[in-house]
Amino acid sequence: MVKTDQPFKVSVPKDKCSQQGEEIFIVNYKGEERHIRAHDYHEIYAIPNLYEYLFYDNYKCCSPDVICSLLDKTVTKSGSDTSDLTVLDVGAGNGMVGEKLNEIGVNTVLGIDIIQEAAEAAERDRPGIYEDYYIEDLTQLPQSVCQEIENHNPNCMTIVAALGFDDIPPLAFANAFNMISSPGWIAFNIKDEFCSSKDCTGFSKLIDNMTKSSILDVKVKERYQHRLCQDGTPLNYFAIVGQKKEDLTEKMLSSFS
Ligand SMILES: C[S@@+](CC[C@H](N)C(=O)[O-])C[C@H]1O[C@@H](n2cnc3c(N)ncnc32)[C@H](O)[C@@H]1O
Structure with a gap:
């Protein structure tokens, strides 16, 4: 014990x-x-x-720090300012990413998570971090909520430690991506094997399609240790920050349904 x-x-x-x-x-x-x-x-x-x-x-997770610092550096290097960002934090959990986003000086953070306990924990442990926090499943987002989020004009999306593993599937990623304005900023992490040619989750294909069709202009892609597994094995992820150029097409979205 x-x-x-x-x-x-x-x-x-x-x-x-x-x-x-x-x-x-x-x-x-x-x-x-x-x-x-x-x-x-x-x-x-x-x-x-x-x-x-x-x-x-x-288990030494460092991902909120890694992703938000990389977002900060990349945005600044491009000549933009983090204070102009309205961020949709997807799979927001208890607000660890929202807290870092506030530290790097973004304007507004909106959170979305599928479970009620996540929203309650964010409010309990980090009150005031999110301007609005939506308890929704991004694979089945009601049009009214989508509209409400779009009314905030989010121009940045973060997804940290939430892709794959029965958490956020490619369709949820794609739905959230399309709520971000173009041009906009996209910052996320993903397990290294989900980016390989052997990947069966659909993420590798989605990211390849987005980059090849210039929907996403990847500015930085860095491999790092996300955390340790219980047996001490390092779990390596890619940190990716890019600029969204346009929405995913209906055809791309329908390939996940
Ligand atoms: C490991 S937690 C990451 C939390 C936070 N981003 C962090 O880095 O600490 C993954 C989160 O994704 C949420 N999630 C899973 N599937 C989802 C979905 N379809 N729509 C929205 N959130 C989802 C889970 O409820 C969980 O809070």
């Missing part, structure tokens, strides 16, 4: 898991012991600071 100065205690099973997202934690909180899977976000967000403790303190 690992002692923490938190109101919870966490231990891991004897056989440490080597499958990203399938890692199990045994969490003692308020006298109750629960087995929580790494991607059971609704349970993790409900316990204050557990998400930060598990992934940032223990």
